[in-house]
Amino acid sequence: MPISEMIVIPECLSTPGMVNMKNQYSKEFKIEAVKRIERTGEAINKVAADLGVKPSTMHGWIKQYKESPKTSFPGSGHLKPDDEKLRRLEKENRDLKEEVEILKKAAAFFAQNLK
Numbered sequence: 001m002p003i004s005e006m007i008v009i010p011e012c013l014s015t016p017g018m019v020n021m022k023n024q025y026s027k028e029f030k031i032e033a034v035k036r037i038e039r040t041g042e043a044i045n046k047v048a049a050d051l052g053v054k055p056s057t058m059h060g061w062i063k064q065y066k067e068s069p070k071t072s073f074p075g076s077g078h079l080k081p082d083d084e085k086l087r088r089l090e091k092e093n094r095d096l097k098e099e100v101e102i103l104k105k106a107a108a109f110f111a112q113n114l115k
Contacts, residue, residue: 031073
C-alpha cells in the first residue's frame with residue numbers, strides 16, 4: 001500500500017480557513033463567509049452548511065462584523081482597540097489607587113513620628 005493511502009488527514013484540517021482541530025477559523029475565513037452572505041444574499045443556513053460551520057456560529061460572526069467591520073475578529077489573546085484601552089486604563093487606575101494607599105500610610109507614619 002503506498003504511503004499516500006496510509007496517511008489520513010482529518011476533515012477539519014483539510015477545510016480551507018481552518019487553523020486547528022478546535023474549529024478555530026482564521027479572521028479572513030470569517031470575513032469572507034460574512035461577505036459571501038452579504039454579497040449573494042444566500043441563506044445563512046446554506047452558507048454555514050457549505051462551509052461546515054454551525055448556523056449559530058455564522059450568526060455570531062455576522063453580529064460581530066456588523067458591530068465593527070474594521071476591528072472584528074481580533075484573534076485569540078488580542079483585544080479590540082477600545083477594549084485594550086479600557087483594560088490599560090483600569091490597570092492604571094488600580095496602580096494609582098495602590099500608590100495613594102501607600103502614600104497615606106507613609107504620611108500617617110511620618111505624622112506619628114513628628115509628635
